[in-house]
Amino acid sequence: MNAALLTFDFVLLAGLLGVAWRCLASTDLFRAVVLFITFGLLLAIAWVRLEAPDIALAEAAIGAGITGALLLVTLERLKHIMNRPRTDTDHDPAPPPDPVASDADAPGAAPTGDAASRAADAGNAALSCAPAPARGRWITLVVTVGLAGLLMATLATQEHDPGLQPTVAEHMDVSGVDHGITAVLLNFRSWDTLLELAMVLLAGLGAWSLGRHDALPARPTPGPVLPGAVRLLLPVAIVTGVYLLWAGSHAPGGAFQAGAVLGAAGILVSLARPHELPDPDPRLLRIGVTAGALLFLAIGLWGLFAGPALLTWPSELAYPLILIIETGATLSIALTLVALFIGGRSPREDT
Amino acid sequence: MSTASPDTLIFATGALAAVSLGLPLLASAWPWQARRIGLLGLPLAILGLLAAVGLFLDAAPGMDAPAVRVGLGGWEAPLGVTLHLDGLALAMLLLNALVALAGSLYARGYIHTAAGERQFWPLWLWLWGGLNLLVLSGDAFNLFITLEIASLSAVALVALTGDTDAVTGAMRYLLINLLGSLSFLLGAALLYGEFGVLDLQLLGELADDGPTVRMAAALMLGGLLMKAAVFPLHVWLATAHASAPAPVSGMLSGMVVAAMFYLILRLWLLIFAPLGTPALAVLLGLLGSAALVWGSLQALRAPRLKIVAAYSTVAQMGYITLAFPILILHPAAWPVVVFFAFAHGLAKAAVLMAAGTVQKAAGHDRMNALGPVLRARGRTVFALGLGGISLMGLPLTGGFLAKYLLLEAGLLAAADTTTIMQVWTALWVVMVALGSLLATAYILRMVAPAFAAGERNPGGHVSAGMEWMPLALAVGAAAMGLAGASLTGLLEHTTVAA
Amino acid sequence: MNLLLVAAAGFLLLTILFGLIRVLRGPGSGDRMLTAQLFGTSGVGILLLLGFALDQPALVDVALVFALLAVVAAVAFVRQHGLPEPAGTPMHENPVEEQPHDPPHNPPEDTHDR
Amino acid sequence: MIADLLTTVLVLAGLAFFAAGTLGLLRFPDVYTRLHALTKADNLGLGLVVLGLMLQAEGPAMIFKLALIWVLVLAAGATAAHMVAQRTWTHGEFERRE
């Protein structure tokens, strides 16, 4: 049995390394992105093999739902920018050289293939990129292989250390939940989780500070397939999100996985857009994005004044407090991920 | 027993952390009032900080361990995240407070469009708060997250001006930061793999001389050296610092780079000190000297005021890198690094903000066409000059005090080592002197047009804050020369690994 | 029984690795997207088989999330987002009034890629 | 015992369809034929595996969850295949096998 599992592990690791190598060595961006999505899938399976279902859940929700869609839309935006007729000369007086001409000689950039797919990607010419420059090839290879060797040698010398698992098991009864990871995330090391919510919020603020997002008119589709799929998937996604949030206290799940699933559902709706997206008042959107972290800190302050230190939950109140915090965090994360996907701040903010 | 009982200090530490996170969160939730939240909240937070310093100074002699350790969430070291407040942390909090306050009052006049304020102030408070939390934290993984928060807010602020150079610089800065943070995290992972503990102080007690600690040291210190723009990895600094809004450049050159060196010092004092070998000392010395020479030469060549200041940061960071070889031979001299961070932080923030004022007034900052504006604006030129003098290290300024202590430590270190190391230490001492000479050259190049005769044209309108703040910082940098004793007193109470 | 399930999961993993050939060679982006969709399904299959082989019922939730979100990437691929910027409000107008030093330098001379 | 035997048969049949799907994906000449291979692997391949696993499931909740997963994968496969085909059809000129 564990011989079969061992071969499974070897094949999985070989697949991971192969996909990662091909992804970083490809000269066509779209192929790199698809390989990266596959890499995320294999990674989730690797986390399953490492007995970390929570992380596999997060990797699945974030890898399949958020990062994949974000990369694909970024490629579309880059393609739109590159192919836009350069009328606005104030930014770039000399029009950039034609991409296809300069990259025609790049090896592997123009594979032969059936006409339809090739023609379908005429617009993708902007997405091909030159292979890595020749100079400095060997030095980087030697450095990175040396680093990998050193890391593996160091890891080989480390014998098994039980880590903090016994201490966590010891304090589980006081933590208010009976799932190890949620107890660590929201009770023992809740300061890390609070700062991590701040990090998600900060990424949203940074993306908003760069500029406004494109216009988002309704885009009715000719056929019934997409609206039908959205109508089916949306309620199931919301129910799954709430289920994951609820299950977090006693089984794999929790605020981030639920937030990512709800965020992915929001991204699906903002992509399909059967009818005009509700454009919320910018002030409410800003409060909504910050609510998760603010609520977390506010409840934590109570510990600062009453209890021994900041972020202390009294053990009998721990479970309801943790649930409230997780709900707030889920909503804020979902909102921020959709805002990050849409790209800029809403034009209403600057009027 | 001490007069102020430690639990007021524990409350103060917790309150400092809560305010450093609360202010930015409030500003992010209500960006329309973010400017008012910043201008009211920052002074209050700094008053609280001064109170905490007072409490700490008279409670510290009585406390057994020279640091206040707060287990957040009520969970003690190995399980929970601990905040670690000692003399070194308080000194860096003070520096962060001074530069942030001056930057905020400066930014009041510098950014006057409503849209700009809504974007600038939340990110600005996140940068200040992130650096505070970085200094307070005593846990390896928590340091990774605070590093990410500080770096991301700094990158977003650099990209705020929206012109080509700013966004290019911001992108390069972001990639370097992500690389640095990931190597820091891998180092922390290796340490956790070996010792099963993440708290820095506990790691210091457990750390031996094995391959894991050596590899973790290489990864963590390498990542931080990248973020601190030490010589071979400094490429990102000039573009990012030169094209950012002036208060942000001041904060970046003044505090962010110094915070990275603070973290290197903290890890060095607690965990990695026994790894210091003479070979490492020579390597760091060579890097520092190369940074000094190369940065100064670039500063001499740069056509724009802000770029001169940015390259001078690369050069001055060479000084701090030079301090480490002397530290390896003479460990007790570690306060030199903090003195340099303070002197350089205040002086460089003054110079960059003054350069921002000149640029705002003249419409550009190309040095060969700044004569009229410099001649007309006495206060700004005085700020530039005074900050420059502290960078040069002329007597009675903060820069002089730091260089003097470095030279003194160098001579002490040279007294009791092998002859080869004495030769190398002598070389570092010579490099420090050479660095001062080069600094004099590029500072005078910046200020010289003001003394030549010629027409005077004050250029565009500049708000009062933009004139007085650089001056205040420059005076602070100079006055720091006289306040050396109190800073040393504060730094005495710092946890240093046995 | 568990041995069979693990072997089946391994077989599905091999089908994914073979499918990679189509991703590498596939001339058009449509082919690559289809292959990514097939990998999603095989991924769900592997997770379910492993879930029952190692009796970790949580893996069924992971498979559920994968099944749910498999369509998001395909929709993102199809629904291009390439819409024009809002009229009259250039995307990168400077929120912070920074004096533009001067028009940006002309593009670099050496070969570059995009 | 019967359940284990049935599960084995069903899972192996499911694998056969997955293999057929992958083989079809590699061998078929153009986009439109490849998507048929993909959808076969979806509905029948996974369907049979899910049926096989249902026999091993303990409670009705797990059986329902497995069925839900299968329906979702069906929907995802159908939608993706349709949209990809539509996009290739509208963007690329029609490619017919002479």
Place this chain on the structure above:
Amino acid sequence: MIESLDPGTLYPFGGAALFALGLHGLIRRRHLILRILAVNIMGSGVFMVFLGIAARGNAPPDPVAQALTLTGIVVAVSATAFALALTVHLARLTGYAVLLPGPLQTHRDSHPDDR
């Protein structure tokens, strides 16, 4: 040999290899999207090392290391989302999505007044 290679020891080696692969890609490739993917792959390598450490030995996995990895994944996603937004913004400004070579592009010595 077979028994000693449980996931806890095997996967950290894979993680180290992924970290090095990502670093190689980050240094070599100059297109920003590929560099962001390289950073993500490096991050996955670090998380694989962390989770490998958590799963060592036959004791139940260490929840602290897994919680840290979850936190790291969310931090990596937000940093990636911001990096992609910055890349699109850079492409809008300069027309290229690649960092131009050379340390400093802002030398204005090519400015008409300076010549």
